[in-house]
Amino acid sequence: MHVRQLDADSILRLWEAGTGATPPRRALLLVAAATPAHEASTLADMPVGWNVGRLMELRHALFGPQLACTAVCASCGETVELGVDLPAIKQASESLPAVEVFGRLTVACNGYELVAQRLTLADLLAVESATEEPAAALALRSIVTARRAETPVEPADLPAEIWRAVEERLIAADPLADLRLEIACPHCGHRWLEALDMVSVLWNEIAALAKSLLFDVAAISRSFGWSEAAILALSPARRRAYLELALR
Ligand SMILES: [Zn+2]
Known part of the structure; x- marks a missing residue:
């Protein structure tokens, strides 16, 4: 405690x-x-x-x-x-086998390589005033870098299946965030x-x-x-x- x-x-x-x-x-x-x-x-x-x-x-x-x-x-x-x-x-x-609290996560899926980070309360507070839809704004904030075949990709251009892979990885790394x-x-x-x-x-x-x-x-x-x-x-x-x- x-x-x-x-x-x-x-x-x-x-x-x-x-x-x-x-x-x-x-x-x-x-x-x-x-x-x-x-x-x-x-x-x-x-x-x-x-x-x-x-x-x-x-x-x-x-x-x-x-x-x-x-x-x-x-x-x-x-x-x-x-x-x-x-x-x-x-x-x-x-007790899940994961992750130091501040560790970044790498996601490799369909030729894409991403570095992502778990969302924080600061992220939740920031999207309250964002103009985009909150879920989309949060997803964008979780991506640190995105590449495909060594070429940088704009996070906003990532296809849906990559977003799903990122989301699964984030939830697995921070399960209490999505109880x-x-x-x-x-x-x-x-x-x-x-x-x-x-x-x-x-x-x-x-x-x-x-x-x-x-x-x-x-x-x-x-x-x-x-x-x-x-x-x-x-x-x-x-x-x-x-x-x-x-x-x-
Ligand atoms: Zn019933």
């Missing part, structure tokens, strides 16, 4: 800063809050999957290792519930892969926690007249006990 626990005041600050922010910006805020030894600019330059690993650790530290998810079966329309064990997913991805859960419907047997978006999972939980903290502050200050700072500085056990007294 690389992350630190966040206190009540940090949770509220995080929620305040991230409200209205885009998902990559929220991811950066969450990881920066949890790993204070890193500069935000350094975190942005780490691969997306590395940051998702830190989000999983923060989720574990704040709310526990088990995630209860639901998905709707496209075949029969039933809601499927599944439990996700975050440390198991993280360990399976991080998918294997689901089998217990009602009809239909199987599919469901994307797991750690940024929105964790953000929704942080937002709910922030709102319950604000509720506690409002109720306790109404009864006892204490300041927000004083109430947030209470230990969770004391805050709960005073809340019970305030609500009596």
Whole structure:
């Protein structure tokens, strides 16, 4: 575990800063809050999957290792519930035979030779303001050099099968960047892969926690007249006990 626990005041600050922010910006805020030894600019330059690993650790530290998810079966329309064990997913991805974090990837396919790099949060932030379609803009950012028979090729001119090869290679090298859960419907047997978006999972939980903290502050200050700072500085056990007294 690389992350630190966040206190009540940090949770509220995080929620305040991230409200209205885009998902990559929220991811950066969450990881920066949890790993204070890193500069935000350094975190942005780490691969997306590395940051998702830190989000999983923060989720574990704040709310526990088990995630209860639901998905709707496209075949029969039933809601499927599944439990996700975050440390198991993280360990399976991080123990893959690959790749130092900053290593570049070479892809050779149909006479083309490419050097690619894993996408970072900085890439996700950069394409938010790009004019191209985001997926295409991201794909272009992943290519360092492209050649065919020793002749440089413009990345934009690469054929579709080369893009597929690059994409497969990037996902294999940074699996947490594209998390998918294997689901089998217990009602009809239909199987599919469901994307797991750690940024929105964790953000929704942080937002709910922030709102319950604000509720506690409002109720306790109404009864006892204490300041927000004083109430947030209470230990969770004391805050709960005073809340019970305030609500009596
Ligand atoms: Zn089904």
